[in-house]
Amino acid sequence: MNDAFQKDCLEILAGKVERGEISRRRFAQIAAMVLAGAPLALRAGGARAADGQLVLVNWGGDALKAYDAAYGQAFQKATGITVKEDGTGPTEGAITAQFKSGKPTWDLVDADPFSAISLGHQGMIEPIDYTVVDKAKMRPGFAWDYAASTYFFSYIIAYDAQKFGKNPPTGMADFFDVKKFPGKRSMYKWGVGMWEAALLADGVAPEKLYPLDLKRAHDKIAAFKENVSSYWGGGAESQQVMLSGDASMGLIWSTRASLLDKDPSGQVKFIWDQGLISPGALAVIKNNPGGKANAMSFIASTTDPKKQLVMFDMLGQGPANPATDALIPVDQQKYNPVDPANMTKQIALDMPWYAENYGAALDTYTKIISA
Structure with a gap:
């Protein structure tokens, strides 16, 4: 099966999902079979996993530079491990396809916590090692078994x-x-x-x-x-x-x-x-090529308040570590979603509800918007 044919297959499948002809779950199952025979470059979605590196998948655009400036460069300097940023977008279906391919090429994903919880229960996401990642450096209630909060939006x-x-x-x-x-x-x-x-x-x-x-x-x-x-x-x-x-x-x-x-x-x-x-979080795909230990060390490195300040400055992410709040200049606090003055105007998404109901809700939503 050549690259062009595989890409055509995936595009056709994606179209069927948007039209409501197949479910997201069925898409993931078929995509996994397609990707199982795919060359490494296609499965990686633009970034390749290799020895001495980690692939971190986020939502693209300005996030690519921000993650590298805040976390990637410092991690490479400290450990010698390169962190490649991939802006493909770590949707639940894409993470599932990576895992079910049998040869995932992603390591870390900037995932919705509810997706990580759901996929973790299905055996696709590694439990967070809280002997390495310091839970005390996160806001209370925002450290889950399969995802560690790194920011808020x-x-x-x-x-x-x-x-x-x-x-x-x-x-x-x-x-x-x-x-x-x-x-x-x-x-x-x-x-x-x-x-x-x-x-x-x-x-x-x-x-x-x-x-x-x-x-x-x-x-x-x-x-x-x-x-x-x-x-x-x-x-x-x-x-x-x-x-x-x-x-x-x-x-x-x-x-x-x-x-x-x-x-x-x-x-x-x-x-x-x-x-x-909503909290944003990092999760680790099970059997990731860069190794669980390296991925957990990277997550631990992201809890540094000074690094989270860089993410706030570059991308407007509200810090997961409350110690960062004091570092934000007064004239910039208006951009912080977890600043008390801003939080009082908002409603928190219910992560447990999403972990239980998101798949079926999205299937119906997709059918409506694509009809």
Whole structure:
């Protein structure tokens, strides 16, 4: 099977998922069989694993430079191990395909904690070795068996300041109100936070969000489809859709919104109101080529407050280590999702709910947005 044919197979499979013709789980099963016979370069998704290196997969764009500057270069200097950044995007399906190939080429993944929990229960993710990774350097409650929190971000409303600067949105109801705030919208392709946004817009009180009423949320999302110009799948894509003017509002990550806010053009601004706060985490694929011990050492190295400050400065990530908070300049605290003034305006995503319900919820969501 040659590279071109394998890529065509995967593209066809991805299209079937988007159209709701096959489930994400079935996609992962078939993709694993395709990738099992694939050359190393294809399986690696752009970065190859080799002796003396680790491959860390994140969501691309500005994150590639940030992870290297904050963590990769320092880790290489301390250990001699090179950390290659891959911006392919560590979706649950992609991680599953890597593991089921029998020859994973990824080591570390910037995963949603609920994905790591779910995949860990299925034997695809290594348990975090907390004898190496210091749990005391994380915010209480954000260290899981299969994932260690490394930062925080939020799903927030970014908006076109040229159109709405004098009358900015104040919450999710405004995002879904195209009469009061005309223009196209952009939403997250992988569903997280979109259900909560729809329910908040539909009048559900924040304290009553969970367990999510998925039927109500999907009805709201389906009725709103004609107003959505794009469903972004990665951070760089979400930035571009706002900068291009294709959408006048987007539900995007706060890490990307802070970068847009700092752009000299002043074109895009954002609000924390009714933001949906989420931890980001690192997880290790079982049987990773770079070795479990090296991967755990890398995760331990990311808990350094000074390194997390670099991530905040470059990408707007809220620090997982609370000791970092004191290092953030006062005039920059407005970009920190875990700053107390910002947290009080937001709602935390329920990781246990997602670990139990995400797969089925996403299958339905995908069918709706691709129909």
